[in-house]
Amino acid sequence: MLRDITLGQYYPTDSHVHEMDPRTKLFGTLIYIIALFLFNNVLGWLVVTGFLILAIHTCKVPLSYMVKGLKAIVMLLLIAAAFNLFLTSGTPIFTIGPLSISDVGLRNAGLMTIRMIYLIVGTSIMTLTTTPNQLTDGLERSLHFLNRVHIPVHEIAMMMSIALRFIPILIEETDKIMKAQMARGADFESGGIIKRAKAMVPLLVPLFVSAFRRANDLALAMEARCYHGGEGRTKMKPLQYHGVDRVGYLVIFIFLVLVIASRIVYPMLMGLIGV
Amino acid sequence: MSIKLENVTYQYSPDTAYAITALDHVNLELRDGEFIGIIGHTGSGKSTLVQHLNGLLKATEGVIYYNGQNIYDKDYDLKDLRTQVGMVFQYPEHQLFETTVFEDVKFGPKNQGLDDKEATLRAYEALEKVHFPTDYFDQSPFDLSGGQKRRAAIAGVLAMKPAVLILDEPTAGLDPKGRDEILDMIAEMHKKSGNTVILVSHSMEDVANYVDRIIVMNDARVAFDGAPKEVFRHYKELETMGLAAPEVTYIMQELQAAGFPVSVDATTIQEAKEEILKVFR
């Protein structure tokens, strides 16, 4: 149960998207998000949908994994859609009692729902195909330029990857200690707030002790291997662009051009038809 | 007091990409008063198996009966089961939390609803049983040596007076002397109380000298189940599972192969000695 959150959401399989450099994927996700807010007509929607389907298809992750994230925001989506539907002014096209739905409202609600769903599904492709470590690596390289303004990018990335690495370990540890104390008759589930808070002591004390022990060991191990921060540090597996990345960037670029074009072409088309 | 497992299957993280079947249709009956060793290679499912016996893990499939009652029944009192089936985890010293050893050992009995006086008595008794040095009763458990911590943690479970005692690798990470002391202490307790004791280990040598029954786990299944000498007859198969029979078994097998009329069933050094001496008499 606890464990399911831990591995992030990485879904291990063999696909071109998995093979890609994390920087390519970060860039692609960024462009995708921008495009989501750029498109404003059917043509743009088709382009974005096409790109999303292409990504879903190439990454070989079952669709159910991407849709999982949607469950959490269903309520939010419904409420936001309802507000957009009923509270936007415009030409009413549908009226029930005091509530009326305008054409603008309908359009806004539709656009917003599509944008939210696409946002969740699209960004989850990124996290499903990239391990947390690759992600921090990619961020570190992409944000390298911030070093010039004296932001310690490497150190922040290192802290991030250590923290990420420790989450599953600590969760496992929590699970173990919880079981051990339950075997001694501890009860974490019943009782009022005060009783429950007290019941946490046998869990938290050993957990902190072990966290500090691990932190200590890690610091020692890093020092023993002469870790001294990012200055002049090389990587065992330096990030490198490959063929897939070139194709990736090309697809992303074409996608961006198409989305922008859709904004220009659509009104012209409409003008031609004379609407 | 018997524990019966019927077709017990357990999966970690089921329905995800990381699903692992840690138990695969396990059938077992653990009878009252037995001293049982559960042996298996790393990752064979030993810890998973024993965590089912006191209801800490719930089988994905299958049923477990404790004294004839299904422990997965809706109105079954799991908390009560946990006080009857005591469990000492792998590296139990990681569960210590109180300010003094004595207070820590009292944690279990107090959870059972005993008053302070009774809990104190139980704690005292349990610490004596594990031969914990009296001088350290009021020490912080974090200032003890590894072996002492281990004893304090075992006492924490003993103090609950469980009818069935499970120990998951109680000797992991101890030196040979510490290991023998702990195992001797467990054997002594079993002899005195006559309770069921289940000892999980990956060392045959450890277990062979003490238990009356060995259950060998391999790849989430029970591979062998029987008296030590029966199990060790399969020493060739045990090797393919990454386990080994005790040294003595190998010596006896080779002696027999060389034409000496010895029985290959000796499992302890003492038995082997008698067998070999018989030949020369």
Ligand SMILES: Nc1ncnc2c1ncn2[C@@H]1O[C@H](COP(=O)(O)OP(=O)(O)OP(=O)(O)O)[C@@H](O)[C@H]1O
């Ligand atoms: N919390 C968990 N989540 C997911 N998988 C687990 C978990 N605990 C154990 N496993 C897996 O279940 C299988 C059985 O593990 P188990 O801990 O029962 O082995 P074991 O026989 O006790 O090994 P060891 O001798 O190392 O203690 C292993 O493949 C392990 O990777």
Ligand SMILES: [Mg+2]
């Ligand atoms: Mg284990």
